[in-house]
Amino acid sequence: MNNPALDVTELRAALDGVVSGIEVVEATGSTNADLTAASAAGAPDRTVLVAELQNTGRGRLGRQWTSPPRVGLTFSVLLRPTEVPPHRLGWLPLLAGLSLLRTVRQLTSVDAALKWPNDLLVGPRGAKCAGLLAEVAGPGAVVLGIGLNVRTRAEELPEGVNATSLLAEGADLRRTDLLVALLRRLLADEAAWRAAAGDPEAVGLREDYRAACATIGSPVRIEQPGGTSTVATAVDVDTDGRLVIRDATGATRPVAAGDVVHLRAIP
Incomplete structure (x- = not known):
């Protein structure tokens, strides 16, 4: 199957005013590690880094996250929610998982739900389709990394784990379109949460998350x-x-x- 590269020109045009900058690289070790370094060098809020291939990516609890090139979405977003008290920052990865779920439900008809805190489960088996890792990237800064299996074929999925992709569940999506929709949703949801000083009750985040969490x-x-x-x-x-x-x-x-x-x- 021919999987075209992400269209960075289209991404920048569609996300103008939504992100402060977006870069797409062919390969890197970890987009989270790269953005953490960029944060220390002064990268602005809502900087996005996408990799067509990530070869030393990490998931939660130190697990490795790998995917063949040009079949998934592997990206990180640098956020600087300085208006949010530190004790509420724990809601950010849950918010991001909910944004991911909402985007998949908007664009596809696949069954989808969340496993606490933010794994995306899709299809009748409730197989894992995406994971998210949030890491502190300096004072008042957080890097959110998302790995989503989009066009991975069944034979390309890792063995011995209950994993799937949107394509394997019948959703044939163009990755560039999906990334635009996901970033728009994520940053809109995060902006509302940030404006409420991270209060999960004020923006309905806790209620919506509870309804979406299997x-x-x-x-x-x-x-x-x-x-x-x-x-x-x-x-x-x-x-x-x-x-x-x-x-x-x-x-x-x-x-x-x-x-x-x-x-x-x-x-």
Whole structure:
């Protein structure tokens, strides 16, 4: 299958006034690492870097994120939400996941939902189609990295994991169009959240996220740093964006970090 390169001229024209600048490179190690370095050098708010191939990209919990060239969208956005108090910045990756979900629902008819905190699950199997990694990039600066499988064929998907792509689920999209729609949605949602000083209730972010998150109400296993795991039922997302779980005793507690596995039933 012939997959054309992203049209950077079209991207710049369509996103004029939306982003402060956008660059597309053929290959790099990590767009997040590159933008973090650019942030330290003074890159402006809403700078975007896209790579046709990322060869040392990282996902959450240090996992590697790889994709064949010119089939997915691998990009990072530098944000400087200085109006948002530090204790509310934890909502930014959840907001970005919701923006991604909204864009996919707008442009396709595939079943799509979020797994806490921001994995995009699509198709009847609820397979992972995208992931997001947010990293601090200096005082008042955050880099959001998104990896989305767009036109990856079934045989190109990684083995041994429940992964898919929009194309594999029947959605045939042009990557340039998708990236424009996604950045417009993400930056509009982030601007509204920023104007509300990051208050997730004031902009309806918490309510909308809860409605979109397939994890809430599901039996889950939480695999946490250090090798411990907990089986429980996910019942909510609190005001700080943490997943609230209920254990077998009926006690509830928030979880701030960990890898969530959806279970069919609690053993």
